[in-house]
Amino acid sequence: MDIFIRLLINVLEEGFIFGIMAMGVFISYRILSFPDLSVDGTFPLGACVTALLITGGINPWLACILAFLAGAAAGSITGLLHVRLKITDLLSGILMMTALWTVNLLLTGGTAIRQFFGMDTIFNWGPIALLPDGFRRVRILLMAFLVMIAVKLTLDWFFRTRTGLLLRASGDNGQFVTSLARDQGKMKILGLALGNGCAALAGSVMAQQTQMADINFGRGMVVLSLASVIIGTSIFRRMSFLRVTTMAVLGAIFYRVCLSTAMLIGLPTNYVQLLMAAILTLALVWGRVSAGGGVLRRGI
């Protein structure tokens, strides 16, 4: 029983963290129909920026915000490559991802892993530190949930603002945005900035949870977040009371459940990437079979 509770906590923890990224990828993939590969680079970017800042003594919450901004900057560059230089969506992402590898190495000071044990993180700074050390897991669960909810509520709000409506319209009918005398390209750049900002914020939270930044954090993040978004939006499509952001987070949790179950049954770690690819393939096929594309029509 105990092992299940610990497993559940673990799944939720990771589900919340990856859920933050999944909400961002929802913007690029579902709203803009942009398969954004830069996420593989912006997730570790958030982690590396955080490691650098926290070792430098910066407040961990400020580090989160700056990580978000770093991701947003990288996302805008992906957008600029695509919109202004007319490079295809996939290639723009690949270019950004490749460039970020170097950026991340520079941030970690040339090492693959940069640790910051014992420093302030969002999990032990401020009121949450009042919870005794024995409750470390609860603290992590609680704070990861808080960050996730904050992002979710902000995005829900944003989607209802004028710019948010325009962003949603631009994925739906680009001509409509043009007719409103707005530049479609700018909306794309904005969407990619937001998406990658969320990915980097997730990376920042992940780094603070493990108290280190690993430049390999990014491996498989595109696949993971796409699978989360597709699973979430296909499974929960019929529950029209759920907002799309909630669907993305639930998708991320469901995805972690699949992985953890596989590990529990005894799948060797080396097979994880293969399993991830298999899950995404299934999700893509299933998403198309069960779809009709109606996800955006409801629930934002």
Next chain:
Amino acid sequence: MESKSEVIRLAGVHKRFNPATINETEVFTDFNLTVYEGEFVSIVGSNGSGKTTMLNLICGSLMLDCGKILLRGCDITGAPEYRRARHIGRVFQDPARGTCPSLTILENMSLADNKGGIFGLREGINRRRLDYYKSQLELLHLGLEDKTDVLVGALSGGQRQALSLLLSTMTPIDLLVLDEHTASLDPNSSQTIMELTDRLVKERNLTTVMVTHNLRFAVDYGNRIIMMHGGKCVIDAEGAEKSAYQVRDLLGTFNEISIECGN
């Protein structure tokens, strides 16, 4: 007509597609057209005569090879489509292009109402203007005023097209451009939309360029008629001369040209 002020002018326009390939098509060589304030121009012409291309050049969806486009005397030849959209309202043949299906009627109207303004982070739907939006929807006589929270994707083609018309004329514009906007509708909706167009154009004093396949619409509506063929205007009549035009006159000219071209 004394000192009419010009709204849009195409001067010496050249446009060819796929230059220097076997698919090269020269659509316009030295094309000229001026549309004046208060004109409602109906444009007819065979397929491929360049009507859509001309509208695309005016709106900036296509850039011309040579020549000039002036909007109220301002050179907009190189301006991107989204900049021109501030001054030009446009309705397409496909009702799906003029509205956003995943947003509600109210959301669509709030966005259109804000055209040319700052979008920013204010609440997307403008509840204070709800009564105004409803009064606008009432003009359509389609009962949409009771459906403001319905997703536009759930509306019929005719309803969406009526809404597109409304959206494209919500803010003050210099020119309304209609590209066969009744062509993909059934005959009844087509008639309704045409009447609505006429009403909106008159109420708002809109200078309008309408391409249509329906010769009767071209004859019955508007105060200037143009027939295009091979990138030229073969008929251009206004005022009383326009009023005298009948569908059979148009058909006559149409057939003459076709015979000349050996079709």
